[in-house]
Amino acid sequence: MAALVASVVQAVPAIAVAAPAAEYRDPRELSSWPNPKQEGRKHDSPKAAGDFRPLMGADAGKAASKFDAKTSKEVGRAEKSVDYVNPDGTRTTVLSKVPVSVRDDKGAWRPVETRLVEDRGSKRVKTELHQLKPEFAASAEDRGLVTLGPINLGEPGQRISVALEGAKRVARQVKDSKASYVDVLPDTDLEYEVEPGAVKESIIVKKPTLTSSWVFRMDTGSLTPSLQDHGVLIKDAKGKVVASLPPIVTWDSSGSAKDNKAPAQTGGTYGLKQDGKTWLLTVSVDPKWLNDKARVFPVIVDPTYTYGFNNDDESRAYKSDGFQCTNCGIAVGNSKSGPGGGDSIWRTAFRHDFTPLFGKNIIGARYDFWRNAQTGSNLSWQSNLYHATALNINGIGQFLASGPIGDRGSIQSKALTDFIAGKVAARDNSTWFMLTGSEGGDWSYKNMQVNLIVDHGTAPPATSLMSPADGSVLTSLTPTLSVSPVSNPSGDGTLYCFKVATGADGQSGIVVDSGCITSNTWTVPPACSPTGRATRGPC
Known part of the structure; x- marks a missing residue:
C-alpha cells in the first residue's frame, strides 16, 4: 500500500487591534447564550468496528472519534463530562464547557x-434536575417571579429571586x-428559557417605545452582586463567583x-444599586439606537443568568x-459591526479541563x-483551530485542524489527536486553543458552544x-470463523x-458481519451467507 502525505502550512494574518478605550464599549452582537439543548444532534456513523488505525499512525481523516450518540453506551458522568463505551470497545469522554450533570438526592x-x-401546590413551574433549580411564578407581578437556587456552589440554602418592577398581572405561558409573560409591560414581553448551564432572559420589545430601561429587583441574601467587565458577577462570602450575567446583547x-444579512445589533449596560436588603438591577439600551427609524421590530434584549465556573474551563472572545x-461563547468571523457596517473580526481562545483524561491513552x-445565537450567520464558513500561544487576538500558534461550520460542524485531524494526546500524557492542564472563522468581507459571525x-x-x-485456513475453498454456507484469542x-x-x-477489499459488495462480540469464534447464520440473499449489518 502506498501512502501520499501532504503537509500544509497556513499563514494567518495578524489583526491590528485598537487599544482598548477607557469608556464603555458595546459588546454588539456577542451572544452569551450557554449550551443549547442537544437532543437530536446528529453525528456521522463510525466506520468499521475494531478500527484502531488512529493509534497506528493513520492519515488525518482516519483520526476521528468513534463516538456515536445513537450507538455509544453511557457508562459514567460528572458535572461537565460524560463517559461512553463505543461499539468497537473503545471508550469516549465528552467534555462540555457548561454543566451537563447534576447530583440527585442520593448523590x-x-x-x-x-x-x-x-407544581400542583404552588402553581410554579420548575425543572426536575438542574443545578440552578429555576422556578417561575404563575403571574408576572409576583415578587418572586423567578427564583434560582439553592446555589450548591454558594452559601448553603441560598436562593436568588428576581422580579420585574412595574410588571402587569399577566398569566404565565x-x-x-x-x-x-406576554405584554408584561406595554408592547413588551418577557421570556425565560432554561438551558443546561443558564436561564436565558429575553426582553422582547414589539413596537417603538419611550422605554429603553427595565428595572429588576434582586434578592440575593448573603450573596453579593457587583458590576465587572460590562457584566454582573454574583459572589459568595468567600469571594467565589457562583453566578453571573454576561454582557447584554441586543x-x-x-x-x-436567507440573504445572509446581519441584523442591526448593539449591546447594553447594567446598573446596580442596593435598596435595603435587595438590589435594583437596571438593564438599559441606547434610546437613540432603539428609536432609530431604521429599527425593525421586535427588538430582543438578552441578559442571561449563568453558573458553573471553573478556571480550568473557560473562553475569551476577542474583537x-x-x-x-x-x-461569552465561542465567537468567530466578521460581524460587520464596525463604523458604517465595516469589518469587525472575532477570534476566541478557549480551553477544557483535561484532568478527566489524565492516565488515559488518547487515540x-x-x-x-454548534451555533447558539440568533444573531449569527447560519451559512457554512470555514473555521481553523490552532494552539493558542498568547491570550490576545493574535495569539495564533500551531495549526491543528480545520472544517466548515454552519449551524453545527466538527473539526478533527490526526494532528489534533496527537497534540491532545501529548498534553494529556504530560498531565498539562494549561493548554489553550484558538478558533478563527471566515475573515473575508462577508458577514460570517458566529457565536457557538463546543x-x-x-x-x-x-x-x-x-x-x-x-x-478456515487462508485460501480455503468452502462448500458450507454457514462456516465457522475463528481467530486466536488475545x-x-x-x-x-x-x-x-x-x-x-x-x-476484494473485504469492505464492499454483499457484506455481513457479526458486530463486535466477546467470543473469538463466530458461525455465519444461514440467512447471512454472502453467496445467498445476505443482509447488511449484524444478522
Whole structure:
C-alpha cells in the first residue's frame, strides 16, 4: 500500500487591534447564550468496528472519534463530562464547557433537565434536575417571579429571586423549557428559557417605545452582586463567583438568514444599586439606537443568568476593535459591526479541563461546535483551530485542524489527536486553543458552544486466523470463523469483529458481519451467507 502525505502550512494574518478605550464599549452582537439543548444532534456513523488505525499512525481523516450518540453506551458522568463505551470497545469522554450533570438526592450524577413542569401546590413551574433549580411564578407581578437556587456552589440554602418592577398581572405561558409573560409591560414581553448551564432572559420589545430601561429587583441574601467587565458577577462570602450575567446583547429583526444579512445589533449596560436588603438591577439600551427609524421590530434584549465556573474551563472572545469578553461563547468571523457596517473580526481562545483524561491513552479526538445565537450567520464558513500561544487576538500558534461550520460542524485531524494526546500524557492542564472563522468581507459571525470528544483505550495486539485456513475453498454456507484469542494490555475486555464480504477489499459488495462480540469464534447464520440473499449489518 502506498501512502501520499501532504503537509500544509497556513499563514494567518495578524489583526491590528485598537487599544482598548477607557469608556464603555458595546459588546454588539456577542451572544452569551450557554449550551443549547442537544437532543437530536446528529453525528456521522463510525466506520468499521475494531478500527484502531488512529493509534497506528493513520492519515488525518482516519483520526476521528468513534463516538456515536445513537450507538455509544453511557457508562459514567460528572458535572461537565460524560463517559461512553463505543461499539468497537473503545471508550469516549465528552467534555462540555457548561454543566451537563447534576447530583440527585442520593448523590448520583444525573443528566441536567430543562423541561418545565408545574407544581400542583404552588402553581410554579420548575425543572426536575438542574443545578440552578429555576422556578417561575404563575403571574408576572409576583415578587418572586423567578427564583434560582439553592446555589450548591454558594452559601448553603441560598436562593436568588428576581422580579420585574412595574410588571402587569399577566398569566404565565409554558412550552417545554420556556416560560413567557406576554405584554408584561406595554408592547413588551418577557421570556425565560432554561438551558443546561443558564436561564436565558429575553426582553422582547414589539413596537417603538419611550422605554429603553427595565428595572429588576434582586434578592440575593448573603450573596453579593457587583458590576465587572460590562457584566454582573454574583459572589459568595468567600469571594467565589457562583453566578453571573454576561454582557447584554441586543438585536432587531432586520436580519435575513436567507440573504445572509446581519441584523442591526448593539449591546447594553447594567446598573446596580442596593435598596435595603435587595438590589435594583437596571438593564438599559441606547434610546437613540432603539428609536432609530431604521429599527425593525421586535427588538430582543438578552441578559442571561449563568453558573458553573471553573478556571480550568473557560473562553475569551476577542474583537478587532479591542473589546474582549470572558465566558461569552465561542465567537468567530466578521460581524460587520464596525463604523458604517465595516469589518469587525472575532477570534476566541478557549480551553477544557483535561484532568478527566489524565492516565488515559488518547487515540482519537474531535471538536463539535454548534451555533447558539440568533444573531449569527447560519451559512457554512470555514473555521481553523490552532494552539493558542498568547491570550490576545493574535495569539495564533500551531495549526491543528480545520472544517466548515454552519449551524453545527466538527473539526478533527490526526494532528489534533496527537497534540491532545501529548498534553494529556504530560498531565498539562494549561493548554489553550484558538478558533478563527471566515475573515473575508462577508458577514460570517458566529457565536457557538463546543464539546471536546476524546476517544481513549489501547489497541489489542493483532490476532491471527485459525479457521478456515487462508485460501480455503468452502462448500458450507454457514462456516465457522475463528481467530486466536488475545488480551488487551489496558485491562479492558477484547471484542472480536468478523466480517464476510464479496468485495476484494473485504469492505464492499454483499457484506455481513457479526458486530463486535466477546467470543473469538463466530458461525455465519444461514440467512447471512454472502453467496445467498445476505443482509447488511449484524444478522
